[in-house]
Amino acid sequence: MMRRSLVESGDMDPMLQKTLDAVNKSGNSFNESRRKRPRWAKDIGFDIKDARKEPVDVLWFVGDFASFDPRSQKVSKTFARLLHEAGVDFGILYEDETTAGNDIRRVGEEGLFQTLAEGNIATLAECDFKRIVTTDPHSYNTLKNEYPAFGGNYRVDHASALLKELIDSGAVTLPKKLDYKVTYHDPCHLGRFNKGYDPPRAAIAGTGVDFVELPRSRDNSFCCGGGGGRVWVPDPPGVTKPGENRVREAGAIAGLDMLVVNCPKCMTMLEDAVKTAGFEGKFQVKELIELVAEAMDLDEKAAAAAAAELIQEKV
Amino acid sequence: MTLTDTHKITRILFQDFPPWMVAVFYGMVIVAVAVFLWGVFRQLRKYAAGQRDRDLWATARQRIGDTIVTILSHRAIRRRDQAAGGVHAMIFYGFVLLFIGTATITLQYDILGPFGIDFWYGGFYLTFKLVLNLAGLGLILGLVYMMVRRSWIKPPKLNYARPDRAPTDPDYNREFYRIEDWAFLWTLILIGITGFVLSGARLIWLQDDPTVWDYRWWSPVAAVLAAILKGLGLGAAVAVKLRLGLWWTHGILALTFIALIPYTKVKHIFTAIGAWLVKDPDALRRLPAGDLDQEKIGYTEITDFGRRYLLQADACTKCGRCHEACPANATGYPLSPRDMILTVREHADRQLTPSFVGLGHAGPISILGNGDVQVRSETLWACRQCGACTEICPVGVEHVPITT
Numbered sequence: 001m002m003r004r005s006l007v008e009s010g011d012m013d014p015m016l017q018k019t020l021d022a023v024n025k026s027g028n029s030f031n032e033s034r035r036k037r038p039r040w041a042k043d044i045g046f047d048i049k050d051a052r053k054e055p056v057d058v059l060w061f062v063g064d065f066a067s068f069d070p071r072s073q074k075v076s077k078t079f080a081r082l083l084h085e086a087g088v089d090f091g092i093l094y095e096d097e098t099t100a101g102n103d104i105r106r107v108g109e110e111g112l113f114q115t116l117a118e119g120n121i122a123t124l125a126e127c128d129f130k131r132i133v134t135t136d137p138h139s140y141n142t143l144k145n146e147y148p149a150f151g152g153n154y155r156v157d158h159a160s161a162l163l164k165e166l167i168d169s170g171a172v173t174l175p176k177k178l179d180y181k182v183t184y185h186d187p188c189h190l191g192r193f194n195k196g197y198d199p200p201r202a203a204i205a206g207t208g209v210d211f212v213e214l215p216r217s218r219d220n221s222f223c224c225g226g227g228g229g230r231v232w233v234p235d236p237p238g239v240t241k242p243g244e245n246r247v248r249e250a251g252a253i254a255g256l257d258m259l260v261v262n263c264p265k266c267m268t269m270l271e272d273a274v275k276t277a278g279f280e281g282k283f284q285v286k287e288l289i290e291l292v293a294e295a296m297d298l299d300e301k302a303a304a305a306a307a308a309e310l311i312q313e314k315v
Numbered sequence: 316m317t318l319t320d321t322h323k324i325t326r327i328l329f330q331d332f333p334p335w336m337v338a339v340f341y342g343m344v345i346v347a348v349a350v351f352l353w354g355v356f357r358q359l360r361k362y363a364a365g366q367r368d369r370d371l372w373a374t375a376r377q378r379i380g381d382t383i384v385t386i387l388s389h390r391a392i393r394r395r396d397q398a399a400g401g402v403h404a405m406i407f408y409g410f411v412l413l414f415i416g417t418a419t420i421t422l423q424y425d426i427l428g429p430f431g432i433d434f435w436y437g438g439f440y441l442t443f444k445l446v447l448n449l450a451g452l453g454l455i456l457g458l459v460y461m462m463v464r465r466s467w468i469k470p471p472k473l474n475y476a477r478p479d480r481a482p483t484d485p486d487y488n489r490e491f492y493r494i495e496d497w498a499f500l501w502t503l504i505l506i507g508i509t510g511f512v513l514s515g516a517r518l519i520w521l522q523d524d525p526t527v528w529d530y531r532w533w534s535p536v537a538a539v540l541a542a543i544l545k546g547l548g549l550g551a552a553v554a555v556k557l558r559l560g561l562w563w564t565h566g567i568l569a570l571t572f573i574a575l576i577p578y579t580k581v582k583h584i585f586t587a588i589g590a591w592l593v594k595d596p597d598a599l600r601r602l603p604a605g606d607l608d609q610e611k612i613g614y615t616e617i618t619d620f621g622r623r624y625l626l627q628a629d630a631c632t633k634c635g636r637c638h639e640a641c642p643a644n645a646t647g648y649p650l651s652p653r654d655m656i657l658t659v660r661e662h663a664d665r666q667l668t669p670s671f672v673g674l675g676h677a678g679p680i681s682i683l684g685n686g687d688v689q690v691r692s693e694t695l696w697a698c699r700q701c702g703a704c705t706e707i708c709p710v711g712v713e714h715v716p717i718t719t
Contacts, residue, residue, distance in 0.1 A: 001620075003695050003719050004605060004613030005683060011692045106700040108719050110605035110612050145600040188701040193600045219706055220395065223642040228700030228719075242642040242699065 003108030012107075019232040020109055027098030027116070029232060030068040037062075038094040040073040044080050045306065049091030055128035056091035058083070058162070061143060063136035064099045065231075065264035071271065072264040075287045079135055079159060081302060082293050086171040088162075090133070096123045100134075102142035102189070107229035114150065117142070121152040131155035133162050135289065137189035137196075137263045138227070144194070158190055160262050163292055164199040167206050174295040177208035180257040182291070183250055185214065185270065186221035187263035200262050200288050207295035212253050222246050224261075224269035231265050243273030256283045260291055321437030323526040326517075328424055331555075340566060347570035354577025355585075358629065361667040365622035369603070371593060382591040391709040395636060396470075400709075402460045406503075409454030416447045441533040448534045451507050458504040465496065472635025479649040479694045486687055489657070492633060495580055506568045513561035515540030519554035583632045587710040590630035593623040594711035599702040602716055616679045617666045620659070624717050628660035630710040637704035637714060643697040650697035652704035652714040655690055659717065662688040 006012055007020075022031035041048050051059045060083075066076045083090050101116035124132075132154050134140045144156035166172040184204060190196040197218045204211055216222045225235070225242030235241045247270055250259045259274075261267050271285045293299075329337050371378075385391050389407070393400030423435040435443070465473065476488045514537035521527040531538040549557070576582055603621075605612035614620055637652035638644055644651045662682055685691050695718055704714040 001603070001605070001612070001614045001716065001719060002683060002690060003698075005611070005615045006613070006692050006695060008611060008613055011683075013696065016696075103700075105602055106719055108613065111607055114604075114607060141600055145597065146602065149601070149604050188699075188703070192702045192706045220640070220703075222645070223699050223701035223703065225642060225646075225699055228698050230699045233696075239648065240646040242646050245642070245646050 007108040013233045015233050028064045034095045037067050044077050051091030051127045057130045058090040059129035059132050060092050061134040063139040078293045079289045086166050100139035100142050102138040117150045133157050135159040137187040141189040160200040163203045174206050176295050176297045181210045182258040183212050184260045224266040226265040226269040243269040244277040247273045251279050258286045262288045325436040325440050347574040350574035357668050362622045362625045364667045365620045365625045368621050368623050402457045405453040405457035409450040412450035444534040448536045455507040472639040477654045509565040516554045516558040586630040590627045590711040598713040615681050617663050627712040631656050636707045640703035640707050648697035650694045
């Protein structure tokens with residue numbers, strides 16, 4: 001509880017202060033207007049249910065990065081199409097979602113965190129859903145473990161757990177066997193914090209790829225460097241970033257095609273580190289969702305569906 | 316030997332000691348225990364200066380069970396360092412058995428003996444000897460490995476150089492901890508070695524007594540030492556003097572060791588157990604809720620800390636697992652979870668435990684700052700809340716909530 005004091009006295013990086021101000025003002029760390037939050041969901045070929053207006057099985061809590069970061073928006077679209085294809089009854093909170101506040105609390109801005117938590121809990125109280133799913137392990141952690149203290153008790157699952165469930169139940173089939181050599185980076189908030197080590201590995205195994213563990217994996221996973229608010233604060237020049245340390249570890253695996261991540265913040269940090277550490281073109285950083293979608297042949301299915309729709313329209 | 320009264324197969328305590336010597340020894344025991352208790356009181360008073368923790372009783376049963384299993388199995392110490400963990404188990408079990416042995420003798424000699432109840436003789440006594448000889452051997456071999464580890468293997472995690480200080484800073488590598496580590500190892504190993512040589516010398520001294528000599532192989536280590544000493548020409552006349560000298564050396568070392576437990580890293584015997592008992596199983600995933608109606612919610616003074624965090628800071632043995640796991644430390648940021656916890660400990664000791672010499676201090680100073688025994692803001696901001704430190708800590712320190 002020492003950082004809480006630093007926050008109270010304003011002893012922090014100016015970038016961090018700016019981010020906290022932005023969250024305070026607009027409910028997201030990107031300082032975007034609330035209206036823009038669901039914009040990523042526009043051109044995906046179908047409308048995502050509005051969980052504020054109709055009951056859903058799965059309430060997808062999207063989170064800041066998955067809503068606003070261009071790279072993660074792509075993942076969000078893929079996840080939406082994946083859920084749609086699998087026949088999952090799901091919806092989002094549209095403009096009324098604000099950041100879940102995990103990292104705000106971990107920065108030490110307890111007051112702002114409590115405001116955010118109470119706000120989201122009030123929004124969720126108006127909705128009818130069976131469980132919450134999120135692709136962001138940070139949101140997952142706070143919704144699942146920290147919201148109960150403020151009256152928000154929900155079943156919360158990470159997207160990777162839902163993926164495994166859908167594969168196991170046959171709702172998602174993986175007809176295309178992928179011929180990649182991949183490794184997997186455990187996100188701290190999913191792995192160490194919540195012991196979610198196995199579902200993502202099971203999902204990877206289902207795609208048929210050649211899987212190699214990183215030397216530091218599971219409980220010994222090495223942070224991408226983006227937690228605790230550091231995703232908002234640039235690392236000073238001349239210092240090795242934790243992400244660079246991590247991608248070097250992955251780069252040491254001979255013939256690696258992909259470093260699979262399972263968190264929007266890990267995606268941002270590690271994709272950046274691949275560039276700065278000189279691994280661009282050597283291996284790619286991909287989301288687990290993207291890997292599974294590829295094995296599902298989701299693009300083909302979507303194209304076929306679009307074509308069918310077009311034909312129907314003509315008829 | 317025929318039909319010796321099995322009551323004679325035992326060890327006569329203080330054999331041939333004049334009464335004043337026994338009195339001096341008991342006097343020293345009382346002093347040692349008093350120094351020990353004063354030290355324990357000082358530490359408890361220090362923890363009590365912290366903030367009362369959340370209710371721990373609700374989950375007490377589960378936590379007590381978890382603590383017992385963790386300690387007996389050594390599962391937490393073995394993680395990511397099987398060798399050190401396994402050897403620690405040898406030292407731990409050796410020490411525990413020797414402690415039980417000493418307690419058994421006290422029970423016989425000082426508690427039940429005066430009532431005419433005897434049990435420490437014959438078959439029980441011989442088994443007791445065998446078990447304690449093996450325990451002592453395990454303890455010594457374990458300590459030898461730890462010495463080799465510190466002087467030759469030198470794992471990087473045992474290097475105390477701090478990433479949060481410059482090499483020119485006076486507290487850069489905390490030299491006093493290194494001295495303490497070695498003093499701990501040497502004291503304990505000397506207690507073990509003097510115990511065995513003393514035991515061997517006793518065998519030679521009493522070689523004409525069949526109730527001793529004929530049963531010497533029940534204490535195999537002492538018997539081997541006796542054979543060597545005899546081979547070197549040690550006779551009963553010299554052995555009696557050697558035994559007396561070693562008896563006192565062993566006794567004084569052991570009493571000094573006990574007296575100093577609460578003042579040195581040896582206290583981890585108690586603090587590590589205590590830290591496991593109060594450990595929050597959700598420390599990583601759920602940060603404590605701050606009461607926004609309070610004047611402040613963060614820590615600035617050491618008395619703002621929760622009591623259990625002060626206890627945890629005292630449980631740290633500088634094993635370096637957190638230091639090794641921390642991504643900030645690994646990439647050159649000025650943060651090592653180990654060094655932050657030690658700073659909290661040193662700060663608490665300076666502020667909250669008056670020394671024998673001068674009582675009190677010059678008023679509270681902030682735990683946050685760039686001075687000696689203060690945590691720098693750049694250190695705290697280097698943390699990425701990945702939880703690697705708290706997850707691997709074998710004594711249950713909760714670095715994550717302490718930092719945040």
